[in-house]
Amino acid sequence: MVTFKEFGLSPELMKAVSKMGFEEATPIQAATIPLSLQNRDVIGQAQTGTGKTAAFGIPLIEKIDMNNDAVQAIVVAPTRELAIQVSEELYKIGSTKRVRVLPIYGGQDIERQIRALKKHPHIIVGTPGRVLDHIQRRTLRLQNVHTVVLDEADEMLNMGFVEDIEAILSHVPTERQTLLFSATMPEPIRRIAERFMQNPELVRVKAKEMTVPNIEQYYIEIQEKKKFDTLTRLLDIQSPELAIVFGRTKRRVDELAEALNLRGYTAEGIHGDLSQAKRLSVLRKFKEGSIDILVATDVAARGLDISGVTHVYNFDIPQDPESYVHRIGRTGRAGKTGMAITFVTPREIGQLHHIEKTTKRKMERMKPPTLDEALESQQRAAIEKLLTTIEHNNLSFYKRAAEELLEEHDSVSLVAACIKMLTKEPDMTPVQLTEEMPIMKKEKKRQVQTRQRRSETRGRGAKTRTKR
Numbered sequence: 001m002v003t004f005k006e007f008g009l010s011p012e013l014m015k016a017v018s019k020m021g022f023e024e025a026t027p028i029q030a031a032t033i034p035l036s037l038q039n040r041d042v043i044g045q046a047q048t049g050t051g052k053t054a055a056f057g058i059p060l061i062e063k064i065d066m067n068n069d070a071v072q073a074i075v076v077a078p079t080r081e082l083a084i085q086v087s088e089e090l091y092k093i094g095s096t097k098r099v100r101v102l103p104i105y106g107g108q109d110i111e112r113q114i115r116a117l118k119k120h121p122h123i124i125v126g127t128p129g130r131v132l133d134h135i136q137r138r139t140l141r142l143q144n145v146h147t148v149v150l151d152e153a154d155e156m157l158n159m160g161f162v163e164d165i166e167a168i169l170s171h172v173p174t175e176r177q178t179l180l181f182s183a184t185m186p187e188p189i190r191r192i193a194e195r196f197m198q199n200p201e202l203v204r205v206k207a208k209e210m211t212v213p214n215i216e217q218y219y220i221e222i223q224e225k226k227k228f229d230t231l232t233r234l235l236d237i238q239s240p241e242l243a244i245v246f247g248r249t250k251r252r253v254d255e256l257a258e259a260l261n262l263r264g265y266t267a268e269g270i271h272g273d274l275s276q277a278k279r280l281s282v283l284r285k286f287k288e289g290s291i292d293i294l295v296a297t298d299v300a301a302r303g304l305d306i307s308g309v310t311h312v313y314n315f316d317i318p319q320d321p322e323s324y325v326h327r328i329g330r331t332g333r334a335g336k337t338g339m340a341i342t343f344v345t346p347r348e349i350g351q352l353h354h355i356e357k358t359t360k361r362k363m364e365r366m367k368p369p370t371l372d373e374a375l376e377s378q379q380r381a382a383i384e385k386l387l388t389t390i391e392h393n394n395l396s397f398y399k400r401a402a403e404e405l406l407e408e409h410d411s412v413s414l415v416a417a418c419i420k421m422l423t424k425e426p427d428m429t430p431v432q433l434t435e436e437m438p439i440m441k442k443e444k445k446r447q448v449q450t451r452q453r454r455s456e457t458r459g460r461g462a463k464t465r466t467k468r
């Protein structure tokens with residue numbers, strides 16, 4: 001066990017960390033904080049939800065000089081939502097010290113960002129395109145930056161942001177510290193990354209598997225056409241607190257969200273074609289619990305830390321093992337438990353094995369639940385409700401009506417009617433879903449995916465730059 005005391009942090013940092021409720025350092029924090037404090041370049045790889053943000057955030061905040069008004073550090077993240085989340089976490093770590101952290105991302109009014117940039121933030125957290133935009137407008141100057149962090153580095157390089165990142169780094173003094181963090185770091189991507197770094201220390205938290213052990217992992221072999229009914233049955237049986245359903249494409253996400261609503265669930269989709277305001281409002285509603293199901297594409301959910309996500313459903317099997325790791329990692333965070341269920345069509349079994357081989361973890365086979373099973377579990381839930389109502393509520397007001405009813409009907413029929421009314425019967429409203437092509441070959445796919453992801457993250461109105 002490593003406590004934060006052992007890092008020799010300043011009292012302000014110690015206070016902030018304890019205010020955040022952190023008692024001991026997670027393994028990646030224990031391994032990388034001392035290195036970062038010594039200004040070493042670090043590639044940090046550790047499982048999802050194990051505190052990589054604070055692993056780079058704590059030393060970063062510690063090194064901010066409050067007597068210097070210049071931008072001293074920059075964190076680059078692949079999506080706007082993640083940039084916002086990371087800036088919030090850094091803000092908390094720096095709250096006692098009063099470090100100024102500013103998120104800048106595409107889709108937000110640039111004039112507003114320019115005004116905010118004039119207020120001398122110490123740390124910028126941004127997406128690659130918008131950061132570069134500000135550098136080119138000279139509204140952001142990086143000549144005093146001593147630390148650069150690339151969060152989800154593999155994703156950004158994968159998405160074709162290499163040149164953007166290189167362009168950003170060319171504006172940062174070479175005498176700097178560069179930190180890279182992700183739960184996945186495929187070898188070829190790591191080699192590209194090392195181009196930006198000086199003699200980096202590769203820190204991999206030793207784990208038998210790429211995924212955390214507290215996520216139960218299942219797969220269901222199923223025909224494409226039967227996926228949706230099976231999903232709704234699972235939702236009825238498992239009644240997740242908050243669930244994320246992953247679809248392969250934006251169209252898929254839209255159709256799934258609509259279909260779920262048709263069947264009476266509160267679901268909304270999130271992907272790169274939605275406006276920034278819409279994406280943020282969907283996420284906020286999900287965090288507050290006013291929607292129960294978030295339907296998302298891979299990119300939209302990378303790195304997101306939402307407490308209360310108990311279930312992840314891969315409606316479509318992920319394109320590659322890395323996506324799988326990040327998708328299911330939206331649950332089982334910070335030591336909590338979670339469940340992940342992956343749908344796989346018979347033709348995609350090869351892809352399933354490829355994922356299992358890479359993550360070094362077998363998924364357990366689950367039988368698709370039947371309609372009767374779904375009905376039974378809803379009925380059990382109804383009975384539960386009835387029993388708690390008896391336990392917790394004063395029923396005297398209703399007892400007269402009950403006695404009158406009992407004079408005319410037998411008690412079993414009456415109770416049965418109550419249970420029926422409380423049971424959410426599986427809804428079979430017909431829905432329209434366009435079929436997705438199965439995932440088969442591995443190599444060709446990565447290029448397609450790369451292109452698609454780039455268009456997704458850039459979103460609307462982003463400048464097109466020629467790559468490769």
Ligand SMILES: Nc1ncnc2c1ncn2[C@@H]1O[C@H](COP(=O)(O)OP(=O)(O)OP(=O)(O)O)[C@@H](O)[C@H]1O
Pocket residue numbers: 021022023024025026029046047048049050051052053054182183302303304305329333334
């Ligand atoms: N030392 C700690 N003790 C308790 N909770 C912590 C600690 N460090 C971080 N956390 C909490 O754990 C959660 C997950 O952290 P974080 O988002 O940094 O994970 P991550 O490793 O970056 O995951 P991902 O790979 O999905 O991006 C956050 O809510 C964070 O506040």
Ligand SMILES: [Mg+2]
Pocket residue numbers: 052053151303
């Ligand atoms: Mg993270």
